[in-house]
Amino acid sequence: MELSVIGQNEAEHAAASGCSSGSCGSSDDQLSHLPDDIREKVHNHPCYSEDAHHYFARMHVAVAPACNIQCHYCNRKYDCANESRPGVVSELMTPDQAVKKVKAVAATIPQMTVLGIAGPGDPLANPERTFDTFRQLSEQAPDIKLCVSTNGLALPDAVEELAKHNIDHVTITINCVDPEVGAKIYPWIYWNNKRIRGAKAAKILIERQQKGLEMLVERGILVKVNSVLIPGVNDEHLKEVSRIVKAKGAFLHNVMPLIAEAEHGTFFGVMGQRSPEPEELQDLQDACAGDMNMMRHCRQCRADAVGLLGEDRGDEFTMDKIETMEIDYEAAMVKRAAIHAAIKEELDEKAAKKARLASLSVPSHNGASARKYRPVLMAVATSGGGLINQHFGHAKEFLVYEASSEGVRFISHRKVDQFCVGNDTCGEKESALSGSIRSLKGCEAVLCSKIGYEPWGDLEAAGIQPNGEHAMEPIEEAVMAVYQEMIAAGQLDEDKPLMKANA
Incomplete structure (x- = not known):
């Protein structure tokens, strides 16, 4: 493997980043050791802070249609309103239209803090459109964070321009550091006016x-x-990727599962390349976490996504609807500032509660030190705000948490079809319920605000215990409470490895 360029000065970059191995994290309580200016950049960024994604919204504007590389997992599509994955948009915009849309969203969704350009091609392969958008927004909406996501091919030539526009968050998709692995992922790049292959x-x-x-x-x-996890292609190799980008000063690593359904028309999808199982993704994320701070709450958003992570309100902000809106952006700025301050206060209180929760994770017995019990995965139905506040049948996704003797940590999200879908046929409801149960593989409990008799029975039969007793409670506190209840009931054996439910 040729790593002559990649391995240079790793120690220098690690020192420059200010992060020791495993010290920097995406959750706000893990950021307490960072300088104030860095914490300020992250605390309300839903893609960089695990806690923030429950409270703050983001949006992407699709102003960058062209791409300078081809990926086997990508198929840029237009007018695909029902697909939710990178590279998909319903309408392309000019920079002027994008700015108008951002201001409309910011006025309507005051929790929106971040504007990103992520496609549908590569933003830096469309520099005029991308930087025109950033230039206007930095002047007209200075309270909004500006971000860019790129494949990195044109990045070195754009760094000075990015810095000029005060863009202090950049995402680079890096799937490999070995050209032989890369040749299996990228059929070609377009560089210096030439198409280069292999x-x-x-x-x-x-x-x-x-x-x-x-x-x-x-x-x-x-x-x-x-990084996109592609089983059999770069799965083991991503550990090396994580080690190297950490050493060079990357702040966060987001290992995402390959989306490879054949109907999306990607090369990997058509050729039958499988996506990773949830256990594979978790195992690799855990393995990389020894070298890098991991992002686990990514939703692999569309290039025109709007709203909280896990929701998409793009249909509310099509250009024809925006043209009819009357927007007082100055008044909206005042409202946004007040709401952001209230959320920050709530997040500070939550961080303090987390610290207390960690110290009381598992009770001791008879005055002895706390015993260790195997970890347990629990699924949570939530509509946001860090609370258990959603009916099981209304959930389009579940958040999966791990409870252990060390505390509670977020693991992943799992998308499902809604079980309660109005007047749909019994067969469709049964199919949705079966799909939800399959998606919750490995979980031993599901926490929701309410659940019906039928799914309750089917979940129990699958080895998943439904729980509606913690409605409107903070997620981490409720998960730990259920874990303690399981210990008290003798359901967990001491010092035993995790025995996955419904495996």
Whole structure:
């Protein structure tokens, strides 16, 4: 494996990042050791802070149609309102239209704090459109964080311009640091007016990604690295990717599962490349966490996503609807500031509660030190706000948490079809319920605000215990309470490894 460029000065970059191994994290209580300016950049960014994603919204504007590389997992689509994955949009916009849309969303959804350009192509392969949008927004909406996501090929040439526009969050998709692995993912790149293929193309891309990462870190710009987990292609290799980008100063690593349904028309989908199982994704994230702070709450958003992570309100803000809106942006700015301050106060209180919860994770017995019990996965139905506040049948996704003797940690989200879908046929409801139960594989409990008799019985039969007793309670506190109830009931054996339910 040729790593001559990639391995240079790793120690210097690690020192420059200010993060020791495993010290920096995406949850606000894990950020307490960071300098105040860095914490301020992260605390209300839903893609960089695990806690923030329950409270703050983001939006993407689709102003960048062209791409300078081809990925086997990508198929950029237009007018695909029912698909939710990167590269998909319903309408392309000019920079002027994008600015108008951002202001409309900011006035309507005051929790929106972040504007990103992530496609449907590569933003830096469309520099005029991308930077025109950023330039206008930095002047007209200065309270909104500006972000960009890129494959990194054009990144070194754009770093100075990014810094000029005060863009302090950049995401780079890095799937490999070995050209031979890269040749299996990228059939070609377009660089210096030439189409280049195979390992040679991958080598150029890798070197440009790493150079761009180094340049961003040197300028104090926070870098999140996205990686797509492709079973049999880069699954084991991503541990090396994580180690290297951490050493070079990347702030956060987001390992995402490959989306490979054949109907999406990607090369991997058509050729039958499988997506990873939830256990595979979790195991790899845990393995990488020894070198890197992991993002686990990613939703692999559309290039025109609007709203909280896990929801999409894009249909409310099509250009024809925006043209009819009357927006007082100055008044909206005042309202936004008040709401942001209230959320920050709530997050500070939540962080304090988390600290107390961690110290009381598992009770001791008879004055002895706390015993260790195997960890348990629990699924949670929530509509936001960090609360258990959603009916089981209304959930389109479940958040999965792990409770253990060390406390509670977020693991992943799992998408499902809604079980309660109005007047749909019995067969469709049964299919949705069966799909939800399959999606909850490995979980031993599901916490929701309410649940019907039929799904309750089917969940119990599958080895998943329904629980509606903690409605409107904070998620982490409720998960730990259920874990303690399981201990008290003798359901967990001491010092035994996790025995996954419904395996």
